[in-house]
Amino acid sequence: MAPTDATGNRTARDEPTLRLTVSQAVVRFLANQYTERDGRRTRLFAGCFGIFGHGNVAGLGQALLQSEIEDQGAGREPTLPYVLGRNEQAMVHSAVAYARMKDRLQTWAVTSSVGPGATNMITGAALATVNRLPVLLLPADTFATRVSTPVLQELELPTSGDVTVNDAFKPVSRYFDRVWRPEQLPGALLSGMRVLTDPVETGAVTIAIPQDVQAEAFDWPQSFFAERVWHVARPLPERSAIERAAAIIRSARKPLIVAGGGVIYSHATASLATFCAQTGIPASQSQAGKGSLVHDHPQCVGAIGSTGTTAANALATDADVVIGIGTRYSDFTTASRTAFTNPDVRFVNINIASFDSVKQSGMSVVADAREALDALTLALQDYKVDESYAARIGELVQRWNSTVESVYRSADSETGEALDQSRMIGLVNTLSDPRDVVVCAAGSMPGDLHKLWRARDWKGYHVEYGYSCMGYEVAGGLGVAMACPDRDVFVMVGDGSYLMMAGELATAVQERLKIIVILVQNHGFASIGSLSESVGSQRFGTRYRYRSDDGRLDGDILPVDLAANAASLGATVVRANTASEFADAVKAAKASETTTVIHVETDPLIGGPDSESWWDVPVSATSELESTKSARAVYESWKRIQRSYLRPAE
Incomplete structure (x- = not known):
């Protein structure tokens, strides 16, 4: 009979163990992680993207191979299928795109070799963290033992012996760890899972594993590989916060919603449609929030900001209450803070992250978007925008729809x-x-x-x-x-x-x-060419051309x-x-x-319909070029209406 402690439970040191390498343990652990929201359970990792090199081929490469062979022998599909990518950055992008389509409930792991393979993933890590999308990065690292230092592709610093190129992941990762010893792996992986499955904290999780540690064997407690279900919560709004938000909205004569990606991730699209239909409040959409209302919903006024519709931007100019839902108010969304020019404008911000909910000095509602919208719909049963505002919304939308129709008809x-x-x-x-x-x-x-x-x-x-x-x-x-x-x-x-x-x-x-x-x-670069022209730089350096006899890149088009x-x-x-x-x-x-x-x-000189909006890109304050002088005058006119939106917090 196994030894027990005072409560009669078997002691931890006598728990059955499995002897596996660190990499084999990683693969087995990842295959047993799940998310759950609204009672629906989903495998957290759909698989593992990878490119193998000397840093991970004998570690994670061997472990993934062994896992696939074991699954095949058991007559089942691979529990952590491997996909060979062509570029490390691109693999991260694929994983992030997958996570976005799965509303952050599922993602991929991505493994690379040491050195350039690892640093190629840094751009992808930044993209994931900026967009608050989960991805697990497993870059190889140099030897923990340092017995062969300096190894191929190792960065040597005369001032620090424990820094590797993987430290560059730290500022672009939501969580970073390095597993110097097998005993550190459980803590690192569990901390990583916590971040990946938290909609507030999520982003790139980077766990660097030295190449010798990847292949090292260890006796792992079997409980480490038990199925774990990570509950993705829907934080409820405080009743008092809903009451304050409802009071501000109820006072509005020209309210406007800015719907961001949080509406989609929380599956709040139906709730938003119901709220808009009941109150008559129009909804504009950020890039991440586009689709949160389908285009023909009566209250959908389309995109907002620097790349927005004239309908949404006209309503933004006059809005007295802006209701931000799941948006982080990027400069494109606010037209570099020139979109909302009503001097008395107030903001109500619904966001699962308090960091975003206090932007624009807005009244903060920290909650899941769906739960908050449902609560506001109930609280505002007595509110409806007046008929004159509803008529203006319809008029502006029809005018923009006519613009789009003319574009679509021209594409006969x-x-x-x-x-x-x-x-x-x-x-x-x-x-x-x-x-x-x-x-x-x-x-x-x-x-x-x-x-x-x-x-x-x-x-x-x-x-x-x-x-x-x-x-x-x-x-x-x-x-x-x-x-x-x-x-x-x-x-x-x-x-x-x-x-x-x-x-x-x-x-x-x-x-x-x-x-x-x-x-x-x-x-060439059509977008930057247009931007270059708008700031007076005459599309310099944006075209794919031969170098001409005078040394400039303005010769014939490249074949x-x-x-x-x-x-x-x-x-x-x-x-x-x-x-x-x-x-x-x-x-x-x-x-x-x-x-x-x-x-x-296509002809890059033919642009789309004007948004009648602005994006803040500084123009040279002094120049001998007339094109730059003219662009600077336009820039200064926009800067005069740019606002900080600082006001006493609600």
């Missing part, structure tokens, strides 16, 4: 005319199914999509605009396709972003996943064939330069079961 698929970007977006929106997903991240397309895309499904719009990372698109589309295999995924990417990270097309082909990539050839590049990675490629060719290509891509790249050239 029967014509043989060349396409511009707005017309191309109209064609994709029209030809796609309501549940299809559009993916984008950087360049001029996110702004045009924010304004023009008609969201018909709350998960149909996936634009990464927290970090706006060039190269995210193809990798992000791969993650979305993994998360939603029953939806077509349209990846819209310009040549600048495509050239930075196209390799995951090969991963999509390898995994037999279908994405439809709309590859726009601009012969780059991106369609041929995509074909070389295994994708089906269609070249389409007219509206009719493009429409046929989209229809064929939807009918196909494999990844298709549609290559199209």
Whole structure:
């Protein structure tokens, strides 16, 4: 009979153990982690992306192989399937995109080798943390024993012996740990799981494991590998906070909602639709919040801010109460704090994170978005915007809808005319199914999509605009396709972003996943070119050109064939330069079961409809260039109406 303590329980030191390497323990532990919300249990890790090198091939590489063989022998699907990526940063983007589509309840682990493989993931870590999306990073590290120092790819500092390149993850991770000894692993992993499953704290979790420790054996207590279910709570709002918020909203004559990504992550879209219908309060949407109301909901006024609709921005100008729900009020959302110019404007902020709920000196409601909206709907049964305001909302929305309609009509698929970007977006929106997903991240397309895309499904719009990372698109589309295999995924990417990270097309082909990539050839950076022009810098350094005889990059266009590049990675490629060719290509891509790249050239000098808004990008205060002087005058006129929104807290 096993020894027991005073309570009759068996003592911890006599608990059965398993002798495994640190890496084998990591894999077994991750396979037994679950999340639960609203009674629904989900496996936390869908699998592990990886690229193996000398830092992790004998550790996590061996452990993942052994796990797959054991699962195969038991007649079951891999509990932690491995996907070979082509670029470490891209693997993180795929994992993050997957987590976003799964509303942060499920994600992937990502492993890399030591040195450059690890530091390649830092940009992805920053993107995850900025967007508050969970991903577990497992970079290899140099030897804990230091017996072979300096090893290949090791950073040596004369002032510190315990710093490695992985310390660069610290400022961009929500949690960072390094496992120097096997005994440290349980604490590190459990702390990491706590952060990954906390909607307030979530982001990149980085656990660096030295390459010798990865392969070291240890006797692990079996309880370490027991199934763990991490409950994702819905914090309830305080009754007094709801009463104060309701009182402020009830006093409003021109209220406006700013719906952010938190509405979608909390599954609060139905609650928002009910609240808006009952009160008549219009709802604008940030990039992350687009889709929180479908485009034809009577109170949907579309995108807000620097890339917003004229309807939402006109209402923002006069709003006396702004109700922020699940938004962090980025500079694009507030038009660099020029959107809300009513001198008496007040803010009510509903957010699961107190950090965001106090922005703009707003009245703070710290709570789950769905729970708070349901409570406010009940508290405001006696409130409705007046008829004159409702009429103005309808008038502004109709005016903007007419603008969009004119763009969509100009994209007549029967014509043989060349396409511009707005017309191309109209064609994709029209030809796609309501549940299809559009993916984008950087360049001029996110702004045009924010304004023009008609969201018909709350998960149909996936634009990464927290970090706006060039190269995210193809990798992000791969993650979305993994998360939603029953939806077509349209990846819209310009040549600048495509050239930075196209390799995951090969991963999509390898995994037999279908994405439809709309590859726009601009012969340079269209968005930054436009921005450069707006600040008086004449599109300098933004075009893909030969160097001319006088030494400047303003010669002939480079003969780059991106369609041929995509074909070389295994994708089906269609070249389409007219509206009719493009429409046929989209229809064929939807009918196909494999990844298709549609290559199209558009005129980067033709912009989308104006948002009548602003984004704060400083302009040179002194210059000999007339273009810069003119841009500075415009800049100073906007700066005069920029506000801090500082006022006594409610």
